[in-house]
Each structure stands twice: as structure tokens, then as C-alpha cells.
Amino acid sequence: MQDKMRRAAEQSLGLARKAGAQDAWVNVSRSRDVTHEYRDGKLEKVKDATSRALSIELYVDGRYASHSTTDLREQSLAGFIANAVSLTRALQPDPYRRITPPELFKGRADRDLQLLDPAIRDLAPAQRLAWCKELDEGVRGDKRLISASCAVYDGSSRSLSVSSNGFHGEQTGTSIWMGADLTFRDRGDRRASGDFYPGARRLSDMPTVQKIAREALERVRQRLGVTKGPSQKGYMVVDARAAGRLISSLVSPASAQAFQQKRSFWTGQLGKRMFSEQLTLVDDPLLLRGLGSRLYDSEGIAARPLTLVDKGVVQNIYADTYYGRKLKMAPTTGSRSNLLVKPGSRSLNDLLAAAGEGIYVTSWLGGNADNTTGEFSLGLRGHLIRNGKIAEPVGEMNVTGSLKELFGNLVALGDDPWPYSSLRAPSMMFEGVGFSGA
């Protein structure tokens, strides 16, 4: 199978040249995904399939297009690539569109990022079922339980890239996600729900099954008896699991594309202090075992850590070669790998105690942010903070403001970065935040 992938990639490069492309970039990938879902004491769904795809980016007479297919048979590729080249030729020449310069391939780290775990790749079906059963047993016992769904999702993938100007790369990896999703009867017709689905590259980085079950139970019990809290302005403490959503909204416009298209509230802030000095953000593709780790990005640029924000000062943005060229900015990388928020030294309980009064957010519901202006509004679920402690659960509330102001008002960070995501944020405490409720 491995040879087949390489052969399809090399063959496609040759076909593209023959059809008139000056440059081409080919990626061939193969991934296996296995799902085991278990509900209320029995197996509900098993899915096991292997998927493959070939994509080719073509540079033809100054024009650019990308094409993909799941039909990798030799007899199909020739027609596919001939069509792809003629479609590309129909577009307009774009002076900024060129294949990645080979100098950006240089300096690729020569190390094992430990992304592939043979224990996951070779997992026995009986083991997945045993974990499901153990999770199911671990979450039973409470009379209020209506339904418990437990699941194990795992997979392995291999991706191989070659280009007409000498790029060769191969990345492999595994991942596993395991957890439980619980529904409890609440007052009236209401149900409370809670889930916990940690994921990792390697089995040894996963919490124990008992811990996952306990955490899922804790999450659903916290949602019982929720009421709408009052509209107010004050402290917001966001737990580590929920904090990633805020960071994700914050950095979404930190890209050369958003700058060039005049759709970024970060524009004009490079080198300037834009946020609280508590905030340091680093994109680290070389993190060992990271869910977003890689040795090169989709353009072949050798991966290296990139500081986006250092103590509140904007240092870099995500810049691919195309938009970098348009902005006359040196490319960094076009996409996020592992985004790390520098943790603080205080525990979540310390942050709650420091806030005294306010809202503690444990998850979000809907909401959005405007990349151009930074204005945001999000639905929240969590608890009131009273006397520095977690008090009654609240929901059906919104938090609304500007991301620039919010991260200007970041007063402290926790010491507890969330490990089960490519975005590792700790709990965070903000002041002067506006909440809408009753």
C-alpha cells in the first residue's frame, strides 16, 4: 500500500508536467477511522473504514487551481489530471501565485515528534469494546440518569507530499478519543447533559477510563438546576476547557489573508502592545506528541515555533506564501499547528478566590465574533462566583464585548493548560466583562 501511494504521487507529477503544468504539488493521504459507540449497556454502532485521497495543486501559465480525487486507480489519474490542467488554464494569471520557493523547505527539524503510537494503530476490537463497557459501568448508578452514550474513536493516517521543485515529505500519526456523554433528568421536562471526550496521539497520554467517567459525571451534575443569572458587569473566570474557544476567536484574524483582505482588527498592531501583558501566545509545531504537531506545513514550509503575542505585544501573524507576497511580508506559516497559551502560576481555585464575585464559565453555546472589528457575543454556561467560591449553576446568558478589550482586561492565568487539544489554554480571569441574563 505504501508503495502504491508513492507511485500515485510520482505518477501524478509526471502527468501534470506532460499536460502542460510548469509546477505541481501532490499530496496522497490514507486514513483509517474506527468508531465504537455504546449506549445504555450495549453496543450501538461500529464503523471501520479506510479512506484515501489524492490532491494536486497546479501552476499553469501563471494560473493556479487545486484538484482532488478519491479514485487513485492508474487508469483514472491520467484523465483526472488532464481535466485539472485544462480547468486551471481557463482561469486568470495571478502574479502572486507561485509554488513555494525551495529555500522555505530548508531547516526541517530532524526529529521524531512521537505522533504515531503502535498501540493505537494495532488496537484490538475487543479492547475498544472493553473500554466502552468500563466507561458505561463507571457512569451508572445515579437514579437521575436517562441515557449514557460512551464511545471510542481512534484512527491512524499517513500523508505523503511531493512537488515538482524538489519537495518530499511524509507524516504519519495516530489519535484516540474516548469518553461519555450523559443526560440526567432535571426539573420539569428539562434534561441536564454533560460530556467528557479527551483525546491524544498516544494511549499513555490519556486519562484513565475511571477518571473519564468521573469527569463526565461531574460535568452533568454541575448542570442540574440551572437558572438564568442576572445581567451584570464584572469578573469572568473561564475554565481551561472553555478558554480555547476565546483564543481561537482571538487569533482567527491574525493572518496575512485577513490583513490583506482588510478583515482583521489586528491590522496595524504588529510590534505594538495590543493585549494585557499576561498574554503570550506561541504556535509550536514541534511539540512532542501534540495533536497539531508537524515537521512541515501544507506548503512545505519547514515547521518552527512562532511567537504571535509576547507579553501582550503582537510579534507575528500566520502568513502563507501567497498573502505574504501580496503584503510584502516574509511567510511564517499559513495555518495553526499547536497553539500554546503561556500558563500562569495560580490554580483555578485561586482565580475564583481572587475574583470574589462574578461568573465562572465552563462551556459556551453558539455565538460568534467579527474578525474585522473584534466585536463578539457568546452564549455561556457556568456558575455564579460568590465569596470566591463556585456557587449555583447558570445558563441562558450571553457575554458580549470586544476581543481587544477583553484580552486587554486579562488579569491572570491558571497553571492548568488543557492537554487534550491542539490549542492548549489554561483557565483565565478577566475583569470588567459584560453579561446579559435575566
Added chain:
Amino acid sequence: MKRRDFLAATAASGVMLSMPGILNAAGEGLSTHVPDKPFLSWFNVDEAVMRKVMSELVARGADAADLYFEHNRGNSIAMEDGIISSARSWIEQGVGLRVVIGDQTGYAYTEDLSVDAMLKAARTAAAIAKGSKGVPPQHFNAGPAGKMYRIAMPWSEVKIDDKLARVRRLESLARKQDAAVNKVTINWSDYEQQVVIATLDGRVVADYRPMTRLWCTVSAEKNGVRQSNSANLSGRYGMDHYTDERLQVLAKKAVDNTLVLFGARRPPAGEMPVLLASGASGILLHEAIGHGMEADFNRKGISIYSDMLNKKVANPHVTIVDQGTLAYERGALNYDDEGNPAQRNVLVENGTLRGYLHDGISARHYKVAPGGSGRRESYRHAPMPRMTCTFMENGPHSRGEMIASMKRGVVAETYTNGQVSIGAGDFTFYIKNGWLVENGRITAPIKDCNIIGNGPQVLRDITMVGGDSSMDTGGWTCGKNGQSVPVSLGMPSVLVSKMTVGGEHAG
């Protein structure tokens, strides 16, 4: 990972437009583009092979089983900075194989349509069953080709130059609207799915499903302040949908939605009446009740609506329908992805909760006929109950009397996304454009606020229903358990007496 139900788009508002599909439904020269023996012409698979694979699939027993063959071919084009700067094309083809026993599902798929690969996938899917061998049908009886989205020319035959001309035209229309416009991005996409579904009970249906979307995104600058917004058109149309008139309306809408933001502010924070404008406000129905009525959530007892069937849930003016048979709508279907004909399903009739949205598993569980709501993203996924085109029927009130009745509140016009928590019933939607109402009059534009409410409570709090129901002309994509499907939304103007508006605090 699970139970993340979202709805996303940067939506165009569907202000007072009639249901677009009906205009074209009886056109000349239209075709279903389904050949005589679709499994042979589309997938090079004959009936004997289908029987052989089905036989392997049910070798350990089955209550139901299906083969879902799909070929998806598409094309997207982007125009930016005055240049058609990139395009993408794709081909995805495969077959999904499913075995169902009670509420248990075994699933596998393969992108290799050789008999050996399909037999191997069938054995993988069959592993969940432990019973005695099922009997495959002697013959597959073909269902008729559906007529919900007949178009003149299949998308695979439309010339790229014709698409590029429309993209360029829309870009120039948007640029010309206003001197403050400084960036215009056009995103075009079209795709076609050829689907053949063969079932254990001996049916085989084929469907050709076209889809297109044209999206216009605008940035503008005034006195050093920047704003951006967008509008889009989408549906199961052919090329002839993109008339110059529609392009002009789309360009104007994208620019108007952007320019109004310069004068817009945040509404005040807290609970207040919300007038949902006709069209895209159907997002309320999708989130507040639609997901909660999907029968999988009720079969498991996890929906807040699980125990409310045949109970009064809203005032008698409220009738809510999910209907796959709305011609040319983005959510329209001839057959669902289990091969059952799409139909009209009434969720709420004159204020009373009537029925759930079923897939085959839940229909067998509840002992009802399948409702044509079993959908899947692609051959890579097993189907589940999903919405298609969700809307509210007309009521007796007018938008004018709704506004006049509001002391202080907001009008919601355009949306970007929404989400619901199935068990608690809490849902949200994000308003991109709207209006502030003070003392019975519209006083200012508003922007960027999340609205949050509780589904059953909001249904009870609907006090007026307008007579101006329309479907949103923009495209919506609904996500559930990791699968995305296209849907449509619609509604008349509706007044809800109280919801929590994400806004600003005085001082």
C-alpha cells in the same frame, strides 16, 4: 466531539421573497438526469453484484441493510482583488454499507468499487450481527426518478467560462455599489451528487442532486473604520438560476448589509421582546424545536421534547413544518439517504406538538412509517434523522403591528450561526444585522449580538405570527454528530415576547 449541533452560514436575509423553487418548477427542457440503469451507468455495478454484496452484508442477520453508492463531483472558484485567482475541483466516490439490527448499526465504506473490495467492506459492517443469515432480495424494484430539482444542463456539462462570466459580473456589480467598498471577494461553488441506494427490502432508487452557491463578501472603509459582511444565494439549481437580476439583488444585499454596520451599535443587554424578520429567522425553528424533534434524541429520551407529543406547546397560530419536497430548495430531496421518499412532516400543528423526524431505526422503534428524514453527509457516514426545509406557516398578524407593540426590543434580520443544547433546550443564534425598536418605532441599526433562549419557553412566548412567510434564499449547513448536510429555513415575521439579548451595559 458529540452532540454538537450547529448551524452555520453568513446568511442572506430572505426579505419578502417568495419561495424561489416554485418559480421554476414547471419549466421546459428540464431533466432529472437519472439514466435508465443508474447503478450500471454511474457505478458500473449490475444487479447481480448488488445482490452478492447485499448477501454478504446480511450474512450474520439484519433487520435492515442498505448500500449507498455516491459519486460527488464539484467545482469552486474564488475571485479576489479583481482576479479569478484560484479554483478547486473534486471527485469523491464510494459506497457505504450498513447493517441494522434493532437500534444497532454496523457500518463500513470503500472507495474501491471492485467486487472484492465491496465484499470485504460488507464483512466488516456485518461483524456487529450475530444472528442467522438474512435473505437478500431476488430483485431490486426501481423507484421513479424524483422531480424536485430538474435542471436543464447537469453541472458537469456547464462550461467554466460561463461560470467565470457570472463571477466577474457579480464582482463588478458589488464594486459599483458604493465608493466605500474596498474589497470584494466572490466564492462560487457547484456540485452534483449521483446517488443509488439499494435496500434489503428490495428497493433501488437513484437521484441526481445538483447544488450551487454564490457568495459575495465585501469590506468597506469610512473615516478609518472598517466593516465587512456578506450575502449568498444557494439551492439545488442549474446555471440558469443566476440571472442578472438575481446577481444585482445579491450584490446590493452584500453591500447594504456591510454599509449599515457603520451606523450600527450593540443593543442594550438583557431580556426584551425580539421580532424575528421573515425568511432567515427560520434559524429559530431549526434550533429551538427542529433538532429537539429529531427522533434519535427522543428515542433515547435525551430531548426536552421527549414527553411532549400531542401536548400544547405554542399558541394556535403556530404551525411548524419540515418538508423535503420544496422544489429547488437547498434542503430539498426526492428520496432521503435511506431511499424513502421525502415528504411533508408537521412538527407543530396549530400549537400542538405532532410528530418527530424519523430515520428507519426510529420509525421501527416507534412503529410508524419512515418519514423521509434519514440523511447522511456522504457515503462515509451512516444516516440519522435530520431536518430538510424547516419553516413556519403564515399567521394573522402584520410586521407593523408587531413593531408598534414593542416598547423596547430588537428586530433580527440576518444571522451567521446558531446552536442548541438538546436536553436543556437552550439554544442560540447570532444576529449580524438587525434594528433597535424604541416606543413602537425602529430607531437604529444593531449588529453582532448573540440571542439565547429556551426552546419550549420561546415557543410559548410567541405572541404574534405574520402573514409574510418566506424561505431564506441563502445557504445553510447543519452539523450534527460530525456530519454536515445542506438545509433550508423559512418563517413569517414572528414576535417573541422575551429572549436574552447579548448587548451592552449602560455606562
